Amino acid sequence: MLADLFLTPFIDFAFMRRALVAVIAVSLVAGPLGVFLQLRRMSLMGDALAHAILPGVAIGFFLFGLDLWAMSVGGLVACLAVALLSGAIARLTALKEDTSLAALYLVSLASGVLIVSLRGNTRDLLHILFGSLLSIAGDALVLVVAVAILSLIVFAVIYRTLVVECFDPMFLRAVGGRGAAAHMAFLVLIAINLVAAIQALGTLMAVGLMILPAAAARFWAGSVAGMIALASSLALVAGLAGLLGSYHLDLPPGPAIVLMAGLAYLVSVIFGRFGGLARRLFPGAHLQH
Amino acid sequence: MDHIQAHEHGVHFHGPESADPAIRLDNVTVAYQRHPAIHHLGGSFAKGSLTALVGPNGAGKSTLLKAIVGLLPLSGGHIGVAARDKLAFLPQVTDVDRSFPMSVREVVDLGHWRKIGAFGRLSKEMREASSAALRQVGLAGFDARPIASLSVGQFQRVLFARLIAADASLILLDEPFNAVDQRTIADLMALIESWHHEERTVVAALHDLDFVRRHFPHCLLLAREPVAWGDSRAVLTPENLAKARFAAEGWTAPAEICAA
Numbered sequence: 001m002l003a004d005l006f007l008t009p010f011i012d013f014a015f016m017r018r019a020l021v022a023v024i025a026v027s028l029v030a031g032p033l034g035v036f037l038q039l040r041r042m043s044l045m046g047d048a049l050a051h052a053i054l055p056g057v058a059i060g061f062f063l064f065g066l067d068l069w070a071m072s073v074g075g076l077v078a079c080l081a082v083a084l085l086s087g088a089i090a091r092l093t094a095l096k097e098d099t100s101l102a103a104l105y106l107v108s109l110a111s112g113v114l115i116v117s118l119r120g121n122t123r124d125l126l127h128i129l130f131g132s133l134l135s136i137a138g139d140a141l142v143l144v145v146a147v148a149i150l151s152l153i154v155f156a157v158i159y160r161t162l163v164v165e166c167f168d169p170m171f172l173r174a175v176g177g178r179g180a181a182a183h184m185a186f187l188v189l190i191a192i193n194l195v196a197a198i199q200a201l202g203t204l205m206a207v208g209l210m211i212l213p214a215a216a217a218r219f220w221a222g223s224v225a226g227m228i229a230l231a232s233s234l235a236l237v238a239g240l241a242g243l244l245g246s247y248h249l250d251l252p253p254g255p256a257i258v259l260m261a262g263l264a265y266l267v268s269v270i271f272g273r274f275g276g277l278a279r280r281l282f283p284g285a286h287l288q289h
Numbered sequence: 290m291d292h293i294q295a296h297e298h299g300v301h302f303h304g305p306e307s308a309d310p311a312i313r314l315d316n317v318t319v320a321y322q323r324h325p326a327i328h329h330l331g332g333s334f335a336k337g338s339l340t341a342l343v344g345p346n347g348a349g350k351s352t353l354l355k356a357i358v359g360l361l362p363l364s365g366g367h368i369g370v371a372a373r374d375k376l377a378f379l380p381q382v383t384d385v386d387r388s389f390p391m392s393v394r395e396v397v398d399l400g401h402w403r404k405i406g407a408f409g410r411l412s413k414e415m416r417e418a419s420s421a422a423l424r425q426v427g428l429a430g431f432d433a434r435p436i437a438s439l440s441v442g443q444f445q446r447v448l449f450a451r452l453i454a455a456d457a458s459l460i461l462l463d464e465p466f467n468a469v470d471q472r473t474i475a476d477l478m479a480l481i482e483s484w485h486h487e488e489r490t491v492v493a494a495l496h497d498l499d500f501v502r503r504h505f506p507h508c509l510l511l512a513r514e515p516v517a518w519g520d521s522r523a524v525l526t527p528e529n530l531a532k533a534r535f536a537a538e539g540w541t542a543p544a545e546i547c548a549a
Contacts, residue, residue, distance in 0.1 A: 039389070039390075157407075158407075160407050160408070161407045163391075164399060164402070166386065166389065167385065167386050167389045167391060167396075168380060168384075168385045168386070168399075169384075170355070170358070170360055170378060170380040170384055171378060171379075171380060171385075171399070171451075172402070173358070173359065173360055174358045174359075174360070174376060174377065174378035174461075175376075175377065175378075175402045175403050175455070176374070176402075176403065177402060177406075177407065178407070218390075221390070222390055222435055223390055223391070223392070224390055224391070226390075227390060
């Protein structure tokens with residue numbers, strides 16, 4: 001019975017095994033990415049960058065057809081261009097970074113939709129935004145796994161600097177830390193993970209898997225390392241549950257996975273140990289001292 | 290160091306010169322959108338000196354400290370720091386994320402950053418130095434407490450413990466006593482005085498003029514234009530303070546390009 005539910009799909013079908021590997025890879029990186037997006041107060045920026053990818057992918061598709069590498073490089077260029085340009089505009093003009101980012105990603109999204117409509121059809125657009133986990137090809141799977149491994153290595157290198165850069169950037173620079181470099185490396189990590197996720201969950205669902213488990217983890221963990229461990233675990237559980245749910249109930253896997261992560265978020269908002277709703281509303285009788 | 294000079298608008302200001310300066314300012318200008326927040330400031334902070342930076346809000350106190358640290362680009366001039374690798378900086382409490390998920394101990398350990406950097410490990414001596422620093426600020430036993438649970442005063446004590454752990458010879462403090470109670474101010478000021486006895490150079494941006502007169506031998510009065518720099522009692526005269534108030538209030542007027 002349990003085996004039917006949890007094992008048979010993977011034993012019987014190669015596409016489920018490939019989807020499983022992709023989900024594990026994407027979930028493990030989603031934890032640290034999401035936690036630092038949250039600590040840097042950049043959660044919405046992740047979402048904006050996911051939209052910004054579109055014209056690059058579309059141009060790659062326009063020039064080379066459905067080619068994995070052309071679309072990935074195009075998406076990466078578009079994502080980095082929007083991230084860096086919005087930062088530059090915020091620094092050089094009176095506009096704040098959130099507004100310049102919103103302006104640029106909307107322009108980027110609109111040109112992407114326009115380019116897709118010239119050549120492709122809406123199915124291609126949906127594929128980019130929401131992925132096609134159950135039909136992920138061999139080379140796309142290699143890309144997803146390679147990006148995940150590379151990202152975890154880079155994270156290990158920049159981790160301490162990035163933590164201090166979030167907490168107290170001026171102190172870090174005063175003692176000679178390379179906070180700006182760590183921040184740039186982090187932005188690049190966001191970009192390549194969003195692009196790699198096109199192949200699996202799609203960029204929008206990939207952002208969901210970053211943001212929701214990290215937001216849930218904030219309610220349970222008291223340290224950055226604890227938050228990351230919990231966020232990755234929650235992402236993994238949501239990924240497996242969503243994948244199996246989509247298989248048994250015949251649902252699209254991307255949204256199913258993100259909704260499972262959403263469920264973890266909802267439970268955490270209500271029952272979370274640190275600042276959850278229930279604790280705030282019913283704190284219990286006050287202590288002696 | 291008892292050198293004082295009044296300042297006329299647009300003329301280079303020369304504060305005290307020292308044969309062995311910890312920080313040398315050479316005609317320094319820092320501007321925001323072309324309006325100078327520090328204007329043609331020259332002079333030096335002698336090694337082992339204890340100096341207060343005073344002036345009204347917006348006078349350029351934080352700007353000068355950040356420029357010395359290297360956080361802000363200069364619009365003109367030069368800042369020489371004798372031992373940049375022995376510099377420690379206390380940012381304004383509003384520039385630090387107090388809700389960050391970190392323990393008291395972890396914050397104090399950051400004081401060792403110069404020695405361990407992004408990859409090194411804390412040695413036994415460094416851990417003991419952190420413990421001693423926590424004891425010194427009166428927070429022994431607070432190691433595991435999340436910083437989010439501390440009061441502003443306790444949090445400021447933690448940041449001072451981090452400065453102790455850093456063992457710096459040049460310590461820059463940006464408004465260290467903002468929103469902090471009297472008892473904490475007294476304790477932290479005693480720490481600053483002990484640093485002064487150990488011949489560390491300390492520069493602190495402060496607001497309370499009576500407090501500065503009592504505790505700080507030297508003083509630099511800023512009001513976007515440097516007003517006076519030298520012995521505290523000679524700097525904080527009614528005339529200089531009136532000048533500072535006048536200079537700070539006149540800043541919004543459309544300004545000509547500075548010819549100096």
